[in-house]
Amino acid sequence: MLDSEPVDEVARRLLGWRLTANGVTVRLTETEAYGGLGEDPASHAHRGLTSRNAVMFGPAGQLYVYQIYGMYFCANVVCGENGTAAAVLLRAGEVVDGAGLARQRRPTARTAAALADGPGKLTLVLGLDRAADNTPLSGGGPATLTPPDAPVGPVSAGPRVGVTSAHDVPWRFWITGDPTVSTYRRHTPRRRPAAH
DNA sequence: CTAAGGATGGACT
DNA sequence: GTCCATCCTTAGT
Numbered sequence: 001m002l003d004s005e006p007v008d009e010v011a012r013r014l015l016g017w018r019l020t021a022n023g024v025t026v027r028l029t030e031t032e033a034y035g036g037l038g039e040d041p042a043s044h045a046h047r048g049l050t051s052r053n054a055v056m057f058g059p060a061g062q063l064y065v066y067q068i069y070g071m072y073f074c075a076n077v078v079c080g081e082n083g084t085a086a087a088v089l090l091r092a093g094e095v096v097d098g099a100g101l102a103r104q105r106r107p108t109a110r111t112a113a114a115l116a117d118g119p120g121k122l123t124l125v126l127g128l129d130r131a132a133d134n135t136p137l138s139g140g141g142p143a144t145l146t147p148p149d150a151p152v153g154p155v156s157a158g159p160r161v162g163v164t165s166a167h168d169v170p171w172r173f174w175i176t177g178d179p180t181v182s183t184y185r186r187h188t189p190r191r192r193p194a195a196h
Numbered sequence: 197c198t199a200a201g202g203a204t205g206g207a208c209t
Numbered sequence: 210g211t212c213c214a215t216c217c218t219t220a221g222t
Contacts, residue, residue: 032214042214044207052207070204072215089214108217120215162214 003060007079007086008033012173014077014088016152021143022127023101026093026116030174030181032160034076036085041165045085055134056085063143065123065133072120073129077137077145091119091161091172094180101127113179153177 002010011033019026034043036056044053044066055064055078064076064087080086093116095102102115102125109115116122123129128143135141154176159167161182174181 034214044214047208050207066214067206068213069215070206070213072204074214076214091214118215160214164213 002077002079003081005079007035007088008171008173010077010079011088011171012155012157014090015155015173015175016148016150018096018146018148019075019090019093019126019137019143020097020146021132024098024105024126025096026122026126027096027148028090028093029178030090030092030172032089032091032173033171034087034089036080040169042160042163043085043087045087049085053085056087058082058134061137063128063132063135063137063141065128065130067130068120073123074119075123075126075128075132075143089119090122092117092174092180092182093122093125094178095125115180117180118182 011031014028014031017028019028034040036045037048040046045056049057052066055062058078059082060079062078064078065073067073075090076087078087095115105124105127106115106121116125126143132142137143137145152175156174156176157170158172159170160172
């Protein structure tokens with residue numbers, strides 16, 4: 001499935017799957033699709049293969065973890081056939097097991113729904129960092145992906161978050177009405193340092 | 197409720 | 210040197 005379907009379809013179907021890592025399990029409630037070389041200006045792979053995005057060009061089912069803004073990490077599921085670069089960003093989830101550990105890792109979360117209602121928060125709760133980059137999700141690695149045990153409800157789609165280009169592509173998917181879905185924020189334009 | 201600004205470091209031009 | 214697939218706190222409707 002991960003390698004045989006369009007990446008946006010995979011993103012949709014990953015909703016409801018469970019991701020387990022370091023004693024915490026999360027049910028995915030929000031995902032985003034990113035395409036490959038030349039086809040998606042918002043994708044890390046758009047400009048070609050680099051040391052950071054190399055995992056995206058490999059076989060499907062690997063975890064792609066990268067650091068952003070110097071202090072957070074984002075987790076992706078690599079999709080597409082070997083040689084094609086595509087991935088699904090895991091944006092949010094509901095903690096369904098290991099809530100105690102999750103709270104320790106996210107002391108600022110005021111509600112259970114806020115434990116993993118954003119991509120950086122999701123990796124914090126699961127204890128994932130660059131060490132988990134390029135590891136298998138099928139078992140034996142730091143993080144494991146398992147199918148849903150119940151059908152998911154209605155799914156919504158919309159533009160991706162924090163993306164400067166391709167605002168018209170509705171490649172963000174979430175479970176309709178779920179309280180753990182991150183609130184949409186438009187990309188905040190960079191400010192230049194005040195001239196003096 | 198929304199908007200703005202800072203923290204912070206690696207990848208890329 | 211510039212740009213982020215972010216989060217949190219503070220200030221303003």
